[in-house]
Amino acid sequence: MTVTESKPRYKYVGTRPVRHDGLEKVTGRARFAADLNLSGQLHGIVVRSPHAHARIVSIDTSKAEAMDGVKAVITGDDFPAVDPSNRNYDMCVNIMARHKVFYEGHAVAAVAASTRDQARAAAAAIEVAYEVLPAAMTIDEALAPGAPVLHDHMMTKGADPPATEPSNVSDITRFAAGDLDAGFAEADLVIEREYTTKPVHQGYIEPHACVADTGQDGHTTIWCSSQGHFNVRSSSAAMLGWENTRIRVIPAEIGGGFGGKTTIYLEPLAVALSAKAGRPVKMVMTRDEVFRATGPAPGTKLKVKLGARRDGTLVAGDAYLIYSGGAYAGSGGLLGAMTVFESYNIANFGVESLNVVVNTARSAAYRAPAAPLTAFAIETMLDEIATELGIDALDLRLANAVAEGDPSTMGFPFARIGFTECLEAVRDHPHYSAPLGPNQGRGLAAGYWFNIGESSSATVNLNEDGTATVVTGSPDIGGSRASMALMAAEELGIDPLDIRPVVGDTEAVGFTDVTEGSRATFATGMAVVEACRTMVAELRGRAAKMMGTDIDDIDWVDGQAVYTGSDGDKAPLSVAAICAKAKRTGGPLTATGSLEAHGAGPGFAVHLCDVEVDPETGVVRVVRYTASQDAGTAIHPSYVEGQIQGGVAQGVGWALNEEYIYDSDGVMENPGFLDYRVPVASDLPMIDAVIVEVPNPAHPYGVRGVGETGIVPPIPAVANAINDATGCRLRNLPMSPVRVLEAITANGGSDG
Amino acid sequence: MLSAMKYASPTTVAEAVDLLGAEPDARVYAGATDLIPQIRAGRPEPAVMVDLKRIERLCAIARRGSTYTVGAATPTADICAHDGLAAAFPGLVEASGLIGSDQIQSRSSWGGNLANASPAADTPPSLIVNEARAVIAGPAGERTVAASAVATGPGATSLSGGEFIVEFELDEPPARTADAYLRLIPRTEMDIAVVGAAARITLDAAGTVAAAAVALGAVAPTVVRVPDAEVALIGRRPSGDALVAVEAAAAAAANPIDDKRGTAAYRRQVAGVLARRAVAIAAERASQPGEQS
């Protein structure tokens, strides 16, 4: 179902052709990084710390080096020393520990051998002596007086007064507006609540994998799956101390990333092993390694206070947010502070947020980083306020929702946004008034993500037969090839299936930032449109030559060069006709577009969730789910729906079952999909995605990023639904059967 | 990994016994849906993997007189598709149908499920309430034991070196008898039971309980029978107070631990709930004419 504000009529944009990469993917022919094998390749295995926190006393690789088939062994000493003042310090010492390990699974060495078994055996023969240190596994442990301090150099940024001693708090962010005390004084109702959430993994199906082949000339080629191969290049170069030009990165298909593949783990290790051995080296993580060593989203402790007038107007908000970034400074605190009060007009607010380090894997981005958790707090509190004041939960949100011109947390005014429209779309949906069965409850929640622009490049090449190739630097992580082809089709007037969208490697297309902030269809799409518009100008010129007239007399109409001059009738020329004569009118037809995109345009979503709770076992089943989201313009509606549904699926898993479980030594106990419970297909109903289209004025087709917002509302939507079904307010994640049953039977309606 | 191992596929029980006798580090398997993940997770590789699925008797479902025999390596998908078993042992067949997914079911077996000796396995509680017997072959010939005697602790069995389960025997249940199995998993499939509960009920003509069996999975090192629940049911209608007593008895009989899959307190409470529900379902089925053969 689609709700559409009046928008231009497009021929191709908004249609649903089969994606160009679809058949290859469903038949198993598409090449993911682990599918690549080079002749003579070696297999690389990482040696990982068994301890959550320890000093590395010594590493003895001699036994391993003497073993059958072993061609190279590396440790931190094989990489340039790096200083904490270097902005890549955290990444570098995370990829390979130097002197200290900060979590169980932290890489300490790597080995390459002729077979995987030989590499494994050699890895097991590397002797690492550790001096085990006490670990701080949780936010509370890391902040406790006398807590083990992870990093001697960590002086809290933003501390007031300035920090004089190292601590586990990496930085503090503060935002404020209005007068907090006056705001709360004005409120008829003030509630204050605390929440805790656990780290969760992005859960991409494809483990990290790469092959690196380093030549005698000191240049290397890396094949890998990532959310941005230019980032793999620069990050690997930083770790190796090389120039970017020595590294070429060829993107493989990607089997899910969700933010987790915006950073790197294996690539510089494979390059270093390959350089040492003089052979290509392939590295593929096991699922176990993915869980122990790659980026979870942070766990949190949140405390939020809201004040409202009797009529429901929010007048004051105060938030104290703590995000654990794992073993290194994360960015959750900043992003949490930017999102916590962003969706509603609250004249007086204060936010203080902390990033804290703990002895768990370094956190990485996960769809709308930090926002699902601030939404958990705000959107469940709004429900409480609505109940307390006797106001409909949706009306309460409508009354306070931000709209065009309202100030954001950072102070700048919102451009045209679609929050109100998303609320109305849910209110008008049949789900909103459908009856509920026994033990069922319904929850509403909204969510917001700001999206970003950044650098993108595209090249359009017209072929001799009038078809086109569109090369971009954005890996296709969610159907973006199809979107690029549709926008190019609209511009050029070529059928989208006659356009081949290609992801170019780092030496085949201009620089393109990593795919994050839901930016591919927005920003890379803009680069495609720019390239196409340059191409259209060129085509008009070529047509003018062919018609023997001036370019100013040629318009581009419906994919054809149309003569508008007064010198009689001239037949219009199609792209194919112009291509056929390209040799005679100036040579090959290519055009590029490269830009720094601005005005990404925030995305809002409103979700409605029905759950059924077994009151005797605490098991929660999601029985109906409707999700509205402002896509600006849905270039390919199926893939917008897919993004919304995927966000819901992951958010429901986060809400109900997903969590990292550690034993008392800080060793992860559930590093596999059996006990790290992402939802399976039968756990979810069909998710009804309602696309709302309030075009983004900054994009030629009105696109807003859609990849992240969808994961923001599910946690509070599920929590509000559980409350509706049981009368129990759960404020700690996950809302597992154990927690729900405890709340129902033991705690008189809350989880403590 | 999985590289240096040898593979053997005997076609008779005798041949399998000889193979196992000749190589002490040989390991039988049926679906290998437990064995391969365990080896991948780092358990030692056996020298020889002995595939039991080529032995006809191990994959056959037959009825001799009033006794069903089910080959120990029979894929649970075949068991679920067997009308006779589904009518006689609906709970056992349901338990078999819960294992993993369609893909897993095309390989997973009762023999593997029982001999793997996971406390959380889904079919053992149902095998036990139905008084299943395991026919075991080994160097000393064949012997038959109660299915309840096979698993002795997590990962441990009473099978001695060179022995394997050939088939299971199940007696046709008496009239007005049915079983049921319920399990608690946080997801809807592809999960490990946090608690499992099997019940089998025989009613007399008046609708009171003539015989009862209740067994719990995942709440102790091995399957737990709940004799107090059985006593509480016999001679009473399977409703009201009798069910309350079942719930209390099952919760009391459970001896669970806190682990990553659930707390002991949760497991104990839910063991009671599931036992009560399983008894009610079994009794309801037993009261339906034509439900039992």
Ligand SMILES: Cc1cc2nc3c(=O)[nH]c(=O)nc-3n(C[C@H](O)[C@H](O)[C@H](O)COP(=O)(O)OP(=O)(O)OC[C@H]3O[C@@H](n4cnc5c(N)ncnc54)[C@H](O)[C@@H]3O)c2cc1C
């Ligand atoms: C994705 C997945 C989901 C699963 N879900 C469930 C579930 O929901 N419920 C559940 O209970 N289990 C589940 N399992 C575990 C497994 O599928 C079952 O235990 C299955 O019944 C094992 O049967 P198998 O034939 O594959 O055993 P195998 O792996 O072949 O054998 C298991 C063990 O038993 C031994 N063995 C096998 N056959 C015999 C025999 N005839 N005599 C003596 N020893 C024997 C083997 O040597 C081995 O030690 C799951 C497994 C996977 C991979």
